[in-house]
Amino acid sequence: NEKVTKPQAALDDPFANEPTRHPALVVRSARPFNAEPPADLLTANFITPNELFFTRNHLPVPTIDPATYRLEIVGEGLKPVSLSLQDLKTKFPRHTVTATIQCAGNRRAEMSAEKPTRGLGWGLAAISNAEWAGVYLADVLAAAGVDSEHTGQLRHVQLHGLDRDTHQAYSASIPIDRALNKHNQVLLAYEMNGTEIPRDHGYPVRVVVPGVVGARNVKWLGKITLAPEESDSIWQRKDYKGFCSSVDWDTVDKYYENTPAIQELPVQSAICEPRTGTLIRDKEVTLKGYAWSGGGRGIVRVDVSIDGGKTWQMAHIDALPADPSPSLSQSWAWTLWSAIVPIPEGTTELDLRCKAVDSSYNVQPDTILPGWNLRGVLTNAWHR
Amino acid sequence: NEKVTKPQAALDDPFANEPTRHPALVVRSARPFNAEPPADLLTANFITPNELFFTRNHLPVPTIDPATYRLEIVGEGLKPVSLSLQDLKTKFPRHTVTATIQCAGNRRAEMSAEKPTRGLGWGLAAISNAEWAGVYLADVLAAAGVDSEHTGQLRHVQLHGLDRDTHQAYSASIPIDRALNKHNQVLLAYEMNGTEIPRDHGYPVRVVVPGVVGARNVKWLGKITLAPEESDSIWQRKDYKGFCSSVDWDTVDKYYENTPAIQELPVQSAICEPRTGTLIRDKEVTLKGYAWSGGGRGIVRVDVSIDGGKTWQMAHIDALPADPSPSLSQSWAWTLWSAIVPIPEGTTELDLRCKAVDSSYNVQPDTILPGWNLRGVLTNAWHR
Ligand SMILES: [Mo]
Ligand SMILES: [Mo]
Numbered sequence: 140n141e142k143v144t145k146p147q148a149a150l151d152d153p154f155a156n157e158p159t160r161h162p163a164l165v166v167r168s169a170r171p172f173n174a175e176p177p178a179d180l181l182t183a184n185f186i187t188p189n190e191l192f193f194t195r196n197h198l199p200v201p202t203i204d205p206a207t208y209r210l211e212i213v214g215e216g217l218k219p220v221s222l223s224l225q226d227l228k229t230k231f232p233r234h235t236v237t238a239t240i241q242c243a244g245n246r247r248a249e250m251s252a253e254k255p256t257r258g259l260g261w262g263l264a265a266i267s268n269a270e271w272a273g274v275y276l277a278d279v280l281a282a283a284g285v286d287s288e289h290t291g292q293l294r295h296v297q298l299h300g301l302d303r304d305t306h307q308a309y310s311a312s313i314p315i316d317r318a319l320n321k322h323n324q325v326l327l328a329y330e331m332n333g334t335e336i337p338r339d340h341g342y343p344v345r346v347v348v349p350g351v352v353g354a355r356n357v358k359w360l361g362k363i364t365l366a367p368e369e370s371d372s373i374w375q376r377k378d379y380k381g382f383c384s385s386v387d388w389d390t391v392d393k394y395y396e397n398t399p400a401i402q403e404l405p406v407q408s409a410i411c412e413p414r415t416g417t418l419i420r421d422k423e424v425t426l427k428g429y430a431w432s433g434g435g436r437g438i439v440r441v442d443v444s445i446d447g448g449k450t451w452q453m454a455h456i457d458a459l460p461a462d463p464s465p466s467l468s469q470s471w472a473w474t475l476w477s478a479i480v481p482i483p484e485g486t487t488e489l490d491l492r493c494k495a496v497d498s499s500y501n502v503q504p505d506t507i508l509p510g511w512n513l514r515g516v517l518t519n520a521w522h523r
Numbered sequence: 524n525e526k527v528t529k530p531q532a533a534l535d536d537p538f539a540n541e542p543t544r545h546p547a548l549v550v551r552s553a554r555p556f557n558a559e560p561p562a563d564l565l566t567a568n569f570i571t572p573n574e575l576f577f578t579r580n581h582l583p584v585p586t587i588d589p590a591t592y593r594l595e596i597v598g599e600g601l602k603p604v605s606l607s608l609q610d611l612k613t614k615f616p617r618h619t620v621t622a623t624i625q626c627a628g629n630r631r632a633e634m635s636a637e638k639p640t641r642g643l644g645w646g647l648a649a650i651s652n653a654e655w656a657g658v659y660l661a662d663v664l665a666a667a668g669v670d671s672e673h674t675g676q677l678r679h680v681q682l683h684g685l686d687r688d689t690h691q692a693y694s695a696s697i698p699i700d701r702a703l704n705k706h707n708q709v710l711l712a713y714e715m716n717g718t719e720i721p722r723d724h725g726y727p728v729r730v731v732v733p734g735v736v737g738a739r740n741v742k743w744l745g746k747i748t749l750a751p752e753e754s755d756s757i758w759q760r761k762d763y764k765g766f767c768s769s770v771d772w773d774t775v776d777k778y779y780e781n782t783p784a785i786q787e788l789p790v791q792s793a794i795c796e797p798r799t800g801t802l803i804r805d806k807e808v809t810l811k812g813y814a815w816s817g818g819g820r821g822i823v824r825v826d827v828s829i830d831g832g833k834t835w836q837m838a839h840i841d842a843l844p845a846d847p848s849p850s851l852s853q854s855w856a857w858t859l860w861s862a863i864v865p866i867p868e869g870t871t872e873l874d875l876r877c878k879a880v881d882s883s884y885n886v887q888p889d890t891i892l893p894g895w896n897l898r899g900v901l902t903n904a905w906h907r
Contacts, residue, residue, distance in 0.1 A: 385835055399851065404884065433884075494893070499787035500788065504888045509835065509878070
């Protein structure tokens with residue numbers, strides 16, 4: 140029940156009113172709460188159950204009363220708009236989009252193992268897939284008088300969350316072109332897999348920016364600002380950027396400004412089964428995993444190797460999106476795959492790898508270290 | 524003069540009427556003519572001079588009289604349209620686009636050196652950059668009654684060249700979404716760098732599909748067919764597809780149908796200077812090269828290494844497109860870069876590498892062999 144009275148404790152402890160979580164989640168940080176499902180549960184379903192969807196919170200989970208909730212839309216030269224939850228649900232067409240969301244830090248633990256980074260030690264499951272329902276951001280912006288003919292200097296859509304602590308609130312932004320082009324299907328979502336969005340995932344309204352890093356999929360959306368500049372939050376201006384491996388904490392300051400904020404993510408894949416240390420008695424081994432790419436680029440192939448990448452074979456693509464023929468440029472959902480690989484006689488140890496190819500024929504790099512960066516984002520080398 | 528009388532010899536020898544070419548071009552095949560500029564000339568100019576632009580001909584160069592030239596547009600349920608060159612130049616708005624075109628086989632020689640492939644032995648210069656002028660394909664299709672609301676089953680735009688031999692003519696296709704969305708700036712070009720398009724590059728009209736493999740940038744365009752299917756040419760259905768390294772000439776037949784034709788190309792970069800074998804006497808070395816990615820994704824960084832990829836530093840971005848602020852999703856032109864790298868004392872040999880990062884943070888893979896494919900396309904590993 141989302142309408143519980145905020146207990147007195149919450150005034151002292153900003154984390155006193157956190158939701159209950161599924162016990163199977165692997166917790167990477169308790170406060171704020173960050174957790175991922177176990178790898179083998181991740182590939183059990185094309186649609187990740189809500190209670191197993193990875194959770195990436197930067198701040199305490201806010202308690203929002205749906206009856207008084209408002210979404211404000213402001214911008215220089217615009218007549219401000221204020222919408223209730225009911226307005227969102229009734230004044231705009233409803234759309235559903237099956238989209239995978241991935242944290243920029245997914246697989247950070249592997250990068251940190253090569254050389255330390257600063258950030259949560261995510262395994263391979265800071266990624267999940269859901270069917271989102273809501274309204275197109277483009278339709279809501281049109282109601283505020285913003286369409287592709289009338290953007291002028293308003294080049295960025297700043298998305299402000301209602302999650303905050305004593306000195307900051309969460310905020311991020313996307314370029315206005317992405318927001319206004321309905322091909323991109325950017326949603327203000329009020330449903331996740333057929334139910335209200337759970338509190339951990341942004342109740343009552345979150346932004347879903349298909350194909351774009353989790354950090355821009357702002358949860359608990361309270362305000363949208365159209366502006367000439369990107370959001371000035373640290374999450375837009377400093378974190379969630381990719382730097383050269385030579386940039387360290389002594390030199391990074393001079394690179395923030397000219398390094399673009401991560402938006403679309405690169406091609407990714409990982410092996411969810413078998414786990415390291417599994418004893419294989421058969422003459423063959425079955426591998427399972429996921430593959431995904433940003434920007435709506437579909438997965439055209441997944442290759443697997445059991446000899447460390449010397450030889451490869453193609454995986455079988457298991458689960459396709461509900462729509463059997465999405466355009467290769469609107470492939471927002473991940474691809475689950477499996478492969479049965481014969482084990483040559485005399486083999487004592489398997490050295491598993493996978494790599495995916497997306498519809499622009501981009502591939503994953505062989506190794507992690509050349510892409511090392513001090514924040515440990517964008518780990519997408521061959522998974523082992 | 525394009526109106527020369529076709530000599531009698533041409534009736535016997537389909538290559539008797541080929542244009543004159545620049546002597547600096549490195550010829551990979553004389554008939555049909557395929558050639559690339561020397562690497563150091565490639566990076567001398569942001570805009571490649573017409574006479575140095577790489578040439579990829581699949582068939583003899585046709586001789587086309589501009590006075591009688593027609594572009595036919597047909598498709599089931601459409602009223603056929605026939606346009607003269609004058610119609611194209613006067614009935615539709617003129618647009619210019621600076622776009623790099625790259626052959627899918629660029630850098631094939633490196634892949635073949637690892638393990639033989641079938642195809643022309645391109646070095647690193649089967650890529651060039653020009654300013655194209657012409658009309659939007661979307662505008663011409665609209666005149667034929669095709670817009671995004673009225674495509675129905677017509678999902679592909681087949682592009683037919685006027686180049687042919689005794690048993691086939693060149694043809695390829697692009698998805699209709701790419702053609703109709705003007706953001707993609709697909710051109711029917713009649714000018715290249717301020718002059719008529721030279722015969723080797725498609726006189727009088729070629730298609731320029733920014734961000735998409737050269738093979739779809741059909742030259743000597745004579746007919747456009749809107750159809751439910753892709754072009755049935757070998758260049759669409761068999762060549763210009765990327766396969767797993769395990770696929771060989773005995774097994775490839777069963778993979779053609781389910782492997783998507785290459786459209787957008789992956790992120791690419793190469794070192795054009797210094798060449799292998801150069802003696803460096805200084806305490807530093809200057810590297811120069813290009814970087815580019817398909818799909819309009821801009822280059823956000825180029826990293827270089829002189830120790831085989833153990834350590835990296837950022838290159839300086841030299842030449843920007845004429846428009847100083849293209850959207851990162853409409854970056855059709857390449858990026859030229861340079862880097863001055865200090866040489867540690869005692870170094871006897873440099874092991875140069877470069878790798879680029881595009882706006883979706885896709886990167887180039889470390890090595891070539893895992894991406895080996897029997898036709899030798901899509902070589903984009905770190906260049907050395
Ligand atoms: Mo994230
Ligand atoms: Mo090509």
